[in-house]
Amino acid sequence: GLKYLGLWYNAFTGKIPSSIGLMKNLEHLYFDYNILSGTLPSELGQLSKIDLFDAEHNFLTGSIPSELGLLQSVRAISLNNNDLTGSIPSSIFGGESLIRVWLQYNSFTGSVPSEIGLMSAATESIQLQHNSFTSTIPSELGKFSTAVDLWLGYNSFTGQIPSEIGMMKSLVITDFRFNQLTGTIPTELGLTKNNLFLLLDVNNLTGTLPSELGLMKNMTYLLTHRNDLTGTVPFNGPICNLLYDHKL
Template identity: 30%
Template sequence: KIWNGVNCFRSNNRVRYLTISHDNNLRSKFPLSIGNLPYLESIFFYHLPNLTGPIPIEPISKLIKLKTLTISSTGMSGTIPDFPVQMKNLFNLDLSSNHFSGSLPPSLYKLPKLEMIYFNNNKLTGSIPSSYGYFNNKNLPSLLLSDNQLSGRLPLSLARLNTTVIALSYNKFEGDASMLFGSNKATREIHISHNLFKFDLGNVELSKSMTTLDVSHNQIYGKFPVGIENISWLNVSYNRMCGKIPKGGNMHIFGVNSFFHNRCLCG
């Protein structure tokens, strides 16, 4: 059954999906009574600017069948809690475009089915926990942390992580990011622009699946890596790269803005 954003199982009429979106008149905190819906598989709260307060982890932790938790574009704030391991079915965790602050929860890697983390566009601080390289199946197709106030060096353990999309742009990360690359990975998109990364791009190995690479506005140096001509979207502007711009492949589709303001690129 479906009515007003509520979807129920036909067999027992228990609530399965709960959706509330695009309501500027809703003025409330996150409903604590949601813990009384033990069969709930999906929560979708989107574009609710007057939904405020923190994430109430106690009632949410009772939802052991929950697969998708989306709280996006709301007025909610506070820290992002460590979701307990009994939420073993959680697959998609989207907390993007809110006012969440504090550090990244270090125990997320214990959730065995978690594959999508969207924490972008918040006010998060601190560094990425080393535990984020140890998700159970080593596969985390989407890790989006852009547009926060995160800082520090990336943990070397991220070399173990096999992501399809990783987005760290518009933060204050520094140092090496080469561990995000690898020819044996399934990575399609890497977005690390507007940080303080400093490493030799010429030494990385690109995934054969790579389609998008944005490393602009950093302190990255070196030459272009092998296979760069095969990707579909590229921006290395505002770095310290040198050498000849490769030809062939897709390189002809990139304008001067993709290479502007580097130390000594030519060609």
């Protein structure tokens, strides 16, 4: 049976048919960059062999069906740049093979489930920016030591930045900007030494700028503007190497 169905970059319209669930041998399914509308059919959960599901850049509406959590073999789910709403069902993070979740540029609300920590220990990318999440940031993200990017900006996340983020030692891009985060910048962020982009701007962060951020020797962008940070600018110590190149 058919294993690879690629329909991307066309002008297909209408809904994703529920009969898609009958294609039991599918491993790769690409609907991206079309004009598809309507809701995601729950029958997608019947594609037990699916490895990659991509429906980004369409006009899909409604919520993510919890049945997507039945896809235990899926490694990547890309639903970004649609008009999806509602909360994210915790079930979709249950697949131990899941290494990439792209849900950015939708209108998701509520919390990011703590079950996100059930994703594969080899997780590479989590993109949730430009939604309407209102919860705290789950500390379970700290288990993903292989993740290279974490995008949480342009939401309404509250509470503190979890110190566990410092355990994500492969991060290259860390985006917390344009939220409602409070508390101090955790010193543990300095452990993400490969970071090129640390985006903390437009929040309600307080306290001083930790000198430990100077451990990020490859830093290209450090943005902290429009917060409530205090103290002196640390021109002495490890962070001084960054300050000469960045506008804080």
